[in-house]
Amino acid sequence: MGDARQYFNLTSPFAFKRGGALVDAQVAYETWGELNAARDNAILILTGLSPSAHAASNAADTSAGWWEEMLGPGKHIDTNRWFVICVNTLGSCKGSTGAASIDPATGEAYRLAFPELTLEDAANAAYELVRGLGIERLACLLGNSMGGMTALAYLALHPGSARGHISISTAPQAQPFAIAIRSLQREAIRLDPNWNEGRYDDVRYPEAGMSIARKLGVITYRSAMEWVGRFARIRLDSEQREDDPFGAEFQIESYLAGHARRFVRNFDPNSYLYLSRASDWFDIGEYGGGSALQALKTLALERALVIGVSTDILFPLSQQEEIAQGLEAGGAQVEFVALDSPQGHDAFLVDIARFGAAIAQFLARL
Amino acid sequence: MGDARQYFNLTSPFAFKRGGALVDAQVAYETWGELNAARDNAILILTGLSPSAHAASNAADTSAGWWEEMLGPGKHIDTNRWFVICVNTLGSCKGSTGAASIDPATGEAYRLAFPELTLEDAANAAYELVRGLGIERLACLLGNSMGGMTALAYLALHPGSARGHISISTAPQAQPFAIAIRSLQREAIRLDPNWNEGRYDDVRYPEAGMSIARKLGVITYRSAMEWVGRFARIRLDSEQREDDPFGAEFQIESYLAGHARRFVRNFDPNSYLYLSRASDWFDIGEYGGGSALQALKTLALERALVIGVSTDILFPLSQQEEIAQGLEAGGAQVEFVALDSPQGHDAFLVDIARFGAAIAQFLARL
Known part of the structure; x- marks a missing residue:
């Protein structure tokens, strides 16, 4: 490429x-x-x-x-x-x-x-x-x-x-709604023990926090109306309930998971925090x-x-x-x-x- | 009382x-x-x-x-x-x-x-x-x-x-938007290492996950319009930036933190997961x-x-x-x-x- x-x-x-x-x-x-x-x-x-x-x-x-x-x-x-x-x-x-x-x-x-x-x-x-x-x-x-x-x-x-x-x-x-969303995304990353005050590496990487941050992003980047037409209440084919009782069951959940998977290791968590905070500050x-x-x-x-x-x-x-x-x-x-x-x-x-x-x-x- | x-x-x-x-x-x-x-x-x-x-x-x-x-x-x-x-x-x-x-x-x-x-x-x-x-x-x-x-x-x-x-x-x-929000709330709790597949106690309690779940709840329970009038871009008085570089700066952030604080130790995390999932299932x-x-x-x-x-x-x-x-x-x-x-x-x-x-x-x- x-x-x-x-x-x-x-x-x-x-x-x-x-x-x-x-x-x-x-x-x-x-x-x-x-x-x-x-x-x-x-x-x-x-x-x-x-x-x-x-x-x-x-x-x-x-x-x-x-x-x-x-x-x-x-x-x-x-x-x-x-x-x-x-x-x-x-x-x-x-x-x-x-x-x-x-x-x-x-x-x-x-x-x-x-x-x-x-x-x-x-x-x-x-x-x-x-x-x-x-x-x-x-x-x-x-x-x-x-x-x-x-x-x-x-x-x-x-x-x-x-x-x-x-x-x-x-x-x-x-505006405060956008600040609230971004603040929560940053919190999810910062609360991940692997964030470690910014001193993570590829092995100890804040994957959970980044995943939550990205999913919350995707939720606010799209619209409820689009999703009603696109996902409705369609369930996933796979049934893996036994060993993961609160795991994904609906297509909307695997859609979010796919977005998170593609993002998490492809963006630096600290850079995310800096850019997110800069957006809140802008006026x-x-x-x-x-x-x-x-x-x-x-x-x-x-x-x-x-x-x-x-x-x-x-x-x-x-x-x-x-x-x-x-x-x-x-x-x-x-x-x-x-x-x-x-x-x-x-x-x-x-x-x-x-x-x-x-x-x-x-x-x-x- | x-x-x-x-x-x-x-x-x-x-x-x-x-x-x-x-x-x-x-x-x-x-x-x-x-x-x-x-x-x-x-x-x-x-x-x-x-x-x-x-x-x-x-x-x-x-x-x-x-x-x-x-x-x-x-x-x-x-x-x-x-x-x-x-x-x-x-x-x-x-x-x-x-x-x-x-x-x-x-x-x-x-x-x-x-x-x-x-x-x-x-x-x-x-x-x-x-x-x-x-x-x-x-x-x-x-x-x-x-x-x-x-x-x-x-x-x-x-x-x-x-x-x-x-x-x-x-x-x-x-609907899928509500499922997405609730799924993410459950994920925040489940990803907290202290959740421990439901085997937490008062000492090892999934406080971070519950806090994120509650804040996300409050964000979706209110409206952007209300917050523009109520919080706008008002900053917190306190300046504690040195040792907490990505900490709260805006009133909207401390409002969410207050909601989370009042909720976190007052609701059982597993019960939250059960009720949240039951809501997704309802049709x-x-x-x-x-x-x-x-x-x-x-x-x-x-x-x-x-x-x-x-x-x-x-x-x-x-x-x-x-x-x-x-x-x-x-x-x-x-x-x-x-x-x-x-x-x-x-x-x-x-x-x-x-x-x-x-x-x-x-x-x-x-």
């Missing part, structure tokens, strides 16, 4: 918003398409909590990416026209420097010695990458979920750094004297597309409306699209038909 | 739906008001997963009950008129026989040797109690949440055993050839009040509508009340003004 990741060295030391700094840190990224001579056809994608920079297949890595159907030659985000960059979030574990990376000062993994990460730090790292690629101003900054918050941080810290913006299923600030209102609306007015965008989903319980439609109103009040020409996809928060990964149509239309006019 | 519990001895052996039986089992119950000479003024209350039989204060136990404002002389359920019984669910740990009770055959606690509990077993135990009190037919059977499912089981197994029925925030069958459709609607038509009620809350994500309004339609199709005179209380599933415990008004009106006409 190859590896399409490229690496960009951040300013060293790279200072963090809440104090501390990283020495010799980097971010991993992938690109699709070609930057034109005017350097004005670049789209930067900022991801949700867990995805890597591999949004789609490319020559160096032909494996399907996490947004494979959205992105490529002739697709909704047409890489024949656009130069697309996707960056692995600073603090993640897919090539960018994070808690699992080696601290050059000690020769050991940072673990909990990693500085207190905020989405602003991730935004600044992405901004350095964009400037490092010789791009003065993005044609469009696109952010999904946590990446949508990172995108708002990017624009608040660097107003005018993008002409267009696509904001998908995200939040101007973390665009910090850049508007406490007012999210005031902050959203300062981003200096020309056009924006804000998409939300009515079945999203983690990032409710009302928060997407708030973003759209703020951007509009700031003078941007805003399209607000409320979709009734049944897949909840995850719809942007699944309902490509509807999301793709809205995005392609927006980009055609950009 | 005293103890108002009375105990009723069930038939011995008391056979369970899925096999197995209990010897010398009992249910704990409390009563308010007086049974009239005609024995036709009795209301039975079946509770949610965790409450005891102490729904309200009475002479023997003057402490406030879990439905204190709803129930008493001159209150919405007026005990000057009604003889009210509240029973602790069979399989619970508040006086009724459950997994923490001593198995007379061994002299040891049942733990996982307790038979596979269903809500039908809990319903049959409650039915025996009612008959044992000399009541042929209830004036009204009232069930909240899990108790609402138990009430449907009661009526399906004993059609015509109640004249009226009040169904509150419950389900004709467990009234079993009594209608696979159709919930057909089953609901057989309950032989005269009148019913079905109440649901639009912000309830665990027992959505659509399921209350399904119950109301089924009861109506069965010939009952049905009032369906959809409330927009912001408190979600828990509204029946909190929004006493609206629930009380609906219940009092219904009872006045009964």
Whole structure:
């Protein structure tokens, strides 16, 4: 499958918003398409909590990416026209420097010695990458979920750094329901004895905690309505009740177990804690004297597309409306699209038909 | 505070739906008001997963009950008129026989040797109690949440055993979202090393697992909307970040912690697992050839009040509508009340003004 990741060295030391700094840190990224001579056809994608920079297949890595159907030659985000960059979030574990990376000062993994990460730090790292690629101003900054918050941080810290913006299923600030869910996910990991204050290894790994965290994630990423149609009360074929009296009996349970299995050993638990906490901390209102609306007015965008989903319980439609109103009040020409996809928060990964149509239309006019 | 519990001895052996039986089992119950000479003024209350039989204060136990404002002389359920019984669910740990009770055959606690509990077993135990009190037919059977499912089981197994029925925030069958949540709660308990296949004690107690289970419960019992107004992004005063880097920072987190603290040592973990699984198993459709609607038509009620809350994500309004339609199709005179209380599933415990008004009106006409 190859590896399409490229690496960009951040300013060293790279200072963090809440104090501390990283020495010799980097971010991993992938690109699709070609930057034109005017350097004005670049789209930067900022991801949700867990995805890597591999949004789609490319020559160096032909494996399907996490947004494979959205992105490529002739697709909704047409890489024949656009130069697309996707960056692995600073603090993640897919090539960018994070808690699992080696601290050059000690020769050991940072673990909990990693500085207190905020989405602003991730935004600044992405901004350095964009400037490092010789791009003065993005044609469009696109952010999904946590990446949508990172995108708002990017624009608040660097107003005018993008002409267009696509904001998908995200939040101007973390609301208490989302904080509650994420806090509980972190608690499940931290209470796992194998977490061991961040000093786990492959043998003593907090598998139980990570599994609970992921399952809770999946529950809140989808929607009850989708599951009624998809799983109803269908039981599993296997009957293994004797030696596991409270084990899975319903298809919905094995669906969650499958999601957890695919995630647990593929994401660093400490990185998960850092990114999750950073999401709770985010509040665009910090850049508007406490007012999210005031902050959203300062981003200096020309056009924006804000998409939300009515079945999203983690990032409710009302928060997407708030973003759209703020951007509009700031003078941007805003399209607000409320979709009734049944897949909840995850719809942007699944309902490509509807999301793709809205995005392609927006980009055609950009 | 005293103890108002009375105990009723069930038939011995008391056979369970899925096999197995209990010897010398009992249910704990409390009563308010007086049974009239005609024995036709009795209301039975079946509770949610965790409450005891102490729904309200009475002479023997003057402490406030879990439905204190709803129930008493001159209150919405007026005990000057009604003889009210509240029973602790069979399989619970508040006086009724459950997994923490001593198995007379061994002299040891049942733990996982307790038979596979269903809500039908809990319903049959409650039915025996009612008959044992000399009541042929209830004036009204009232069930909240899990108790609402138990009430449907009661009526399906004993059609015509109640004249009226009040169904509150419950389900004709467990849907996959609710199953997913409960499955994850059980998993958190079972993955706690201190659970130890059910062989915990006060010293080695699955506190972490129970805490996660309870917090997840509270998250799904309330609503995101309520929390935006109530907690927003208010931070805790205390700053204890140094030695607990991922500890609570927001009020919503300490609210959840408070709920968990009050619950964890006050409910038996194995009993929790049994009642939770019984809720997943429940499907009234079993009594209608696979159709919930057909089953609901057989309950032989005269009148019913079905109440649901639009912000309830665990027992959505659509399921209350399904119950109301089924009861109506069965010939009952049905009032369906959809409330927009912001408190979600828990509204029946909190929004006493609206629930009380609906219940009092219904009872006045009964």
